[in-house]
Amino acid sequence: MVREVICLHVGQAGCQIGNELWELLCLEHDIRPDGLLKVPEESLIGKDDTWKSFFSETQNLEGRTRFTGRCVMVDTDPSTIEGIMHGNQGSFYKPENMLSYKQDCRGNFCEGRTQAVEFRIVDSTMDRLKRMAENCDNLQGFLVFHSLAGGTGSGVTCELLANMRDDFESGKKVINYGKRCGILRDERRDLSTMVRFGGQVLR
Ligand SMILES: Nc1nc2c(ncn2[C@@H]2O[C@H](COP(=O)(O)OP(=O)(O)OP(=O)(O)O)[C@@H](O)[C@H]2O)c(=O)[nH]1
Ligand SMILES: [Mg+2]
Numbered sequence: 001m002v003r004e005v006i007c008l009h010v011g012q013a014g015c016q017i018g019n020e021l022w023e024l025l026c027l028e029h030d031i032r033p034d035g036l037l038k039v040p041e042e043s044l045i046g047k048d049d050t051w052k053s054f055f056s057e058t059q060n061l062e063g064r065t066r067f068t069g070r071c072v073m074v075d076t077d078p079s080t081i082e083g084i085m086h087g088n089q090g091s092f093y094k095p096e097n098m099l100s101y102k103q104d105c106r107g108n109f110c111e112g113r114t115q116a117v118e119f120r121i122v123d124s125t126m127d128r129l130k131r132m133a134e135n136c137d138n139l140q141g142f143l144v145f146h147s148l149a150g151g152t153g154s155g156v157t158c159e160l161l162a163n164m165r166d167d168f169e170s171g172k173k174v175i176n177y178g179k180r181c182g183i184l185r186d187e188r189r190d191l192s193t194m195v196r197f198g199g200q201v202l203r
Contacts, residue, residue: 002052004136006129007071007143010160011153012080012104014146015073019084021145022069022092025054034091035066053140056132070136072097072128076115076152077104097128105151112155122159126167133168142168 009018023033029051030038037044041064055067069092075081081100084090101119105111116122133139142164147153 001138002049003138003140004070005053005140005143006132006136007054007069007145008125008129008160009071009073010144010146010157011075011150012077012147013150014144014153014157015075015080015084018071018073018145019087019089022071023089025069026067026089026092029055029067031055031067031092033089035068036060036064037067041065056135068092068094070132072099072125072132074099074121074125074152074156075104076101076112076119076121076156078102097132099124099128105155107149108151109155109158112151112153112157113159114155115152116156116159121156122163125160126163129164130167 007018007021009015025031026033032038054070056070058066058068060066071093073081073084073093078100081098085093085095085098099121101115101121105115129142144157144161146157
């Protein structure tokens with residue numbers, strides 16, 4: 001049985017690394033950037049389908065199976081998502097699961113938390129996550145990708161994780177909740193964010 005995993009990508013680093021990840025996953029599983037299979041559909045019959053944990057299936061207008069990532073991408077800065085949607089892999093994602101807003105949080109954790117509430121980023125993201133979770137038969141958990149230095153990656157993620165804990169953990173829908181891939185690149189900036197907001201960022 002497929003045990004679904006939902007990926008949440010937050011902020012520039014989270015979304016860009018996510019885009020690279022999906023490109024790789026598609027290559028590994030013979031899926032074209034537009035979500036259609038490179039191999040005949042019949043060749044998958046009877047084969048192990050555990051790889052479908054990461055992909056959801058839909059039908060295109062011609063009745064062919066089309067795969068799309070079980071993922072939500074969110075960034076306060078509109079240019080990240082725009083870049084991804086205009087890139088190679090753009091047509092692979094469902095547009096309604098790609099959320100972007102007006103301007104970034106300038107590496108400020110508090111700004112991230114403020115925007116998350118003020119612009120209802122948390123509400124919209126949770127809505128997408130819940131809808132995705134409802135379409136799963138055996139949801140295994142979430143993978144959350146975000147940087148620690150960015151204002152969106154730290155602040156918005158912090159708000160989202162609090163909500164995800166409330167909404168998903170109690171119903172035992174999620175067994176292995178919230179594996180987070182913190183991205184550390186610019187060490188000085190990242191460390192200062194962690195020191196300042198350590199208790200809140202790294203729960
Ligand atoms: N590995 C990797 N690191 C990245 C990438 N983009 C940004 N970073 C790193 O992420 C940190 C900055 O965080 P960002 O993700 O850009 O910030 P953000 O979450 O968009 O937040 P704001 O822009 O402040 O709203 C820096 O350390 C960057 O070096 C990327 O594509 N790959
Ligand atoms: Mg940004």
